[in-house]
Amino acid sequence: MPQENGYHGNRQNSSRSIHSRASTAGNDDGIDRSRRNRELRERGYYSELATIDPDTRFQISQQAPIAHDDVLRETFRLSNSARASIFDLQGIDVAQILANSKEGEFTTEYKRSDIYLEKTYEPKVFMPFYTAPYKLPRKVEIERRKRLYLSLDLPSLLEERNIDTDKLMPKYVPADKVVTLNIPNEDPAPFDSFLPLYYFDDTDFEIWTPESWLALGHDPFTGLNKPLPGVALLPNIPADQITDIKDSNLRFHWHNVSIHDYDAEQQLWLVTPDDREHDVFDMYRSTKRSRKEIEAAENGSRSGASSATNGLYIYSNFSYTLKVFAGHRHNYSPDGTHGRYWVPRIQLHFLAEDPRVFADRVAKAYHDRKRTEAELRSTLFIDCMPTDGTGKLDDERIKRMIELTKTSAISKTIKDEYVTPIVEEVNLDYARTMNSMIFENVTQSDPISFAFITLPIKQRRPVPRSGCISIPEYSFNEVFDQFKFISLLTSKSAIDALKLVRTECDYVVNNLSLLQKNFPKHVKLDEFESMQVNQTSTTHMYLTDTWKNNLRQGIKTQFIDVGRGWYNINESDYHIYKVSKLKTFIERVKFMMQDTLRFLVQDSCQNYVRMIVDACTPVLDMKEGFKWPKDDLITTPYKPPKNPLFHLDLTIDQAGPRYVTSYESFPNIILGAFDRAILQTHAIPQIEKDVMENIFWGGEMLRLESVALQEKKVIEWRETLQKAVYASLVPLKAYADAYESYAPLMNLNIDQYIKDFEKTEKSIEDYRNEILVHIHEKDKLEKSIPTSIIIGPYFISAHKLREALSNKRKALVEALLASQTRKARTKTEELNDTFRDIQRKLYEKANNAEDLSEHREWMKSVPEQVDDKKDDIQKVLEEYVVLDEFMYNLSNEDFGLKYGVLAWPWKIRTMLEQVEEQHKEDEDRFKKLQVQDTATLNDKIDQLIMSVAGLSGHMSMDRAHEVANECRKLNKALKECVEASQTYNNRERLL
Known part of the structure; x- marks a missing residue:
């Protein structure tokens, strides 16, 4: 049978060490036997009974004991002190070493042989601590049994009892497997086991309780709890590699293990295989802290991947493992990836117990299981x-x-x-x-042919001592009369009244609720509060009015015709009423009403707490400091199993992202509704005064007792509710904080943004890039921001915020396009002004031939000027390319400007043609005027000639001044004629 090396290694090493010491002592031939016999040896009191060779255990009495001088004090002398210069710290980053160091209460490296206490190996003996004369001492017996137990091999003991270790654990059997029955000299029914072995564990073999076993690991000197050594039946591969514990390929062997903890609820032991030399143990001194950690662990859920039907629990819940280890025994952190197993007691052998007894225990469970399975097969045969x-x-x-x-x-x-x-x-x-x-x-x-069948063992029923039922000796009539005297159920009216009271009370418990527990859809906090207030008020009004009146009227109806006697409803004497059965009946009704109120409060509060906690289930483990990932605002891992309860609208203002309804109000309103529902039941009046109307009742009306706010269960409900609500607020606040990056965008002033953007000259590409950035961010936020998200009990609506941010990006794009439009409009108008100047000059009227000639000469440069402006037109049109690219809707004015500037070259060409036609007409007109002007000039010249010729006739000096003036006029007229002739000559050349 294959065995585990670690288990046999420890056993064999311990045995070899004992025999090696014995052989060394026995073969010491270098010492003279005669001399050794003459030397006096120190005698050990009973010690020689517990050792193999006592000679090696003691020193010779003539020799002085071996002593080591204490030189510790010498190290404090200056001459023996080390110089500081011999320590070179250059190149060592001390700060980094300290930053990477792990702090803990106790972190010590142990060897496996060091972590077990000596008493964890000591067997249990029933012997007195005081040793009588000639009797074996208790310590010697313990030492003998310990050595005996360590020398025994558990797998060998099981083989002696015909137990195959590999068959102890049930496995899957292939459907096509053929089982051969009634093989000679072998098991006639070699069926594979299918029941777990721990079902048949006989606890009569146990010598310690689980608490006593764990107490063996307590070190009284250090206050630490250390593990216990043992041997456990475990699979041959690590736990993290096991997919199915019933896999037929798995092999189970006995492994050396450390035993750490016990689960009393499932009766399982936590063990770890001893397959390394060193482990790290973080141990806790404080027992009080350990108890708190244990309570915290036990209040949690044990959700390890387990195979309960096979007795081997593979524990994989890391958080709970830390709680159990850190709080109960120690924090076990192995270097590699190794399994921790929860195993039943039948698969775990403590080294402090007798291996032979444990082997008998396993053998008994093995045979009991085999017989049980055989009887089950026989039962199955009969059923078929x-x-x-x-x-x-x-x-x-x-x-x-x-x-x-x-x-x-x-x-x-x-x-x-x-x-x-x-x-x-x-x-x-x-x-x-x-x-x-x-x-x-x-x-x-035919027992030979049916040897594979085992019939169930018939249990004989004990024979009764008598065939009659014993009857106690008492007077039935007297007992019946006493019972009748004190019983309320002797009157039909009382029975009917109690029936009516029970019906009304059942109706209250089954149909009413102090708090609303069903919400078809999520509601806002103020609506939630209003609905809870209305529910509580409606129920309170029913209890104080309808319920009380129904009970009063029903009781009075049943007892109205009874008359004098035990149930006199018209009794006016309080003392007679006090000793009557009616008083007892009213007390019973009071208790029934109080019981109804208690169950009503219990059911209402429990359902209310369950509703809130169920909605908060995904976020119950949230701690302060949680940060919502800003790159994923859509996905939520915190959806409750049912619909969320509360509706919240997310928004962003100057203060940053927040909820329209403050999340800080949720604890007060939720807990306030809980407290209000309980307090409303404290004002329910008793019905005694209303039923006994003929008795004078002084003082205030008595109230029914109900559930108090200070009761333990109410405090637990309130703490659970408070913990769940506050835990749910952690991711809620974190989700709002994740929108902090959108606050600058939401609070951005678009006009100021455009002014800042236009402070420097921006090219078309700058506008395009800036617009593309906003469009990309708009698409990004529409993809990254959900319309709604569910976080625990909260339905968060981000639709309005998403739309507002998207519209803000859109408005920024519109503002940039408008800015670009203004820029394009300015350049277009400047270019239009240039063309308008050309147009205005083209349409100027020529007053004479010179102007016409000059205008014609200028017109020759117009095409060139237009060609020069084509680049400007192209640049202006490029300004509109960005607007066209983003499909910006131009106004009619801007649209006219854009295409107007594009039409200017054509307009100029058309105008040139029109002006040229006009110039032809002007030329003809100017030619006609030239002829007329020339004729007029000739006439004027003729007149001047005649006037000049007439000057010779003035000979008188008296008219000298007149003649001089006339001459000056003629001279001026001649000059004008000369100038006119020159002008007309030039015009003639021009025309």
């Missing part, structure tokens, strides 16, 4: 036998059985449709009994 031909009970017997069952008044009203299935079941049981008798006769008649 046909029932045809086995017969049935005759009708006479069935009739007699039915008559015997209908002896009471209630049983006589049983319907036949309920009796028929029972009769069929009795017939089936009868047929199975017949088959069982046939099966037993057949198998017992």
Whole structure:
């Protein structure tokens, strides 16, 4: 049989060490035997009884004991002190080393041989601590048993008992596996086991309770709890590699393990394999802190991947593992990836117990399981036998059985449709009994052929001492009279009244609630508060009005005709009423009403707490400091199993992201509704005054006792509610904080943004890039911001915020496009002004031939000027490319400007043609004017010639001044004619 090296290694090493010491002592031939015999040896009191070779355990008495001088004090002398210069710290980053160091209470590296206490190996003995003369001492017996137990090999002991270790654990059996029965000299029924072994564990073999076992690991000197050594039946591969514990390829062996903890609820032990030399243990001194950690761990859920049907629990819940280790025993942190196993006691052997007894325990469980499985197979064979031909009970017997069952008044009203299935079941049981008798006769008649069948062992019923039922000796009449005297149920009116009271109370418990627990959809906090207030007020009004009046009217109706006696409803004397049964009846009704109130409060509060906690289930483990990932605002891992309860609108203002309804109000409102519901039940009046109206009642009306706010259960509900609500606020606040990056965008002033953007000259590409950035961010936020998200009990609506941020980005794009439009409009108008100047100059009228000639010369440069402006037109059109690219809707004015500037070259060409036609007309007109002007000039010249010729006739000096003036006029006129002639000559050349 394959065995685990670690287990046999420890056993064999300990044995070899003992034998090696014995052989060394026995073969010491270098010492003279005679001299050694003459030397006096120190005697050990009873010690020689507990050792193999006592000579090696003691020193020679003539020799001085070995001593080591204490030189510790010498190290404090200056001459023995180390110089500081010999320590070179250059190149060592001390700060980094300290930052990477792990702090803990106790972190010590231990060897496996060091962590176990000596008493964890000591067996249990029943011997007195005081040793009588000539008796074996207790310590010697313990030492002997310890060595004996360590020398025994558990797998070998199981082999001696014909137990195959590999068959202790049940495994899957292939469907096509063939089982050969009745093989000579072998097991006649070699079926594979399918039941767990721990089902058949006999606890009578146990010598310690689990608490006592764990107490062996307590070190009284350090206050630490250390593990216990043991051997456990574990698989041959690590726990994290096991997919199915019933896998037929798995092999189980006995491994050396450390035992750490015990689960009393599931009766399992926590063990770790000892497959390394060193482990790190973080141990806790404080027992009080350990108890707190244990309570915290036990209040949590144990959700490890386990195989409960096979006795091996593979624990994988890391958080709970830390709680159990840190709080109860120690924090075990192995270097590699190793499994921790929860195993039952039948698979765990403590080194402090007798291996032979444990082997007997395993063997007994093994054989009990084998016999049980054989009996189950036999039962299955009987169940599979046909029932045809086995017969049935005759009708006479069935009739007699039915008559015997209908002896009471209630049983006589049983319907036949309920009796028929029972009769069929009795017939089936009868047929199975017949088959069982046939099966037993057949198998017992040929035991060799049916050796693979094991019949169940029949248990004999004990014979009763008497055939009659013993009757106690007392007077039935006296007891009945006493019971009748004190009982309320002797009057039909009282019974009917109690029935009515119970009906009304049941209606309150089953149909009313102080708090609303069903919400078809999520509601806002103020709506939630209003609904809870209305529910509580409605129920309170029913209790104080309808319920009380129904009870009062029902009781008075039942007792109104009773008259004088125990139930006199018209009694006016309080002292007589106090000793009557009616007083007791009213007290009972009061208790029933208080019980109803208590159950009403309990059900309402419990349902309310369950509703809130169920909605908060995904976020119960949230701690302060949680940060919501800003790159994922859509996905939520915190959806409750049912619909969320509360509706919140997320928004962003100058203060940053927040909820329209402050999340800080949720604890007060939720807990306030809880407290209000309980307090409303403290004002329910008793009905005694309303029923006994003829008795004078002084003072205030008494109230029914209800559940108090200080009761333990109410405090637990409130703490649970408070913890759940506050835990749910952590991711809620974190989610709002994740929108902090959108606050600058939401609070951005668009006009100021455009002004800042236009402070420097921006190119078309700058506008395009800036617009693309906003469009990309708009698409990004529409993809990254959900319309709604569910976080625990909260339905967060981000639709308006998402739309507002998207519109803000859109508005920024619109503002940039408008800015670009203004820029393009300015450049377009400047270019239009240039063309308008050309147009205005083209349409200027020529007043004479010179102007016409000059205008013609200028017109020759117009095409060139237009060609020069084509680049400007192209640049202006490029300004509109960005607007066209983003499909910006231009105004009619801007649209006209854009395409107007594009039409200017054509307009100029058209105008040039028109002006040229006009110039031709002007030329003809100017030619006609030239002829007229020339004729007029000639006439004027003729007149001047005649005037000049007439000057010779003035000879008188008296008219000298007149003649001089005339000459000056003629001179001026001649000059004008010369100038006119020159002008006309030039015009003639021009025309």
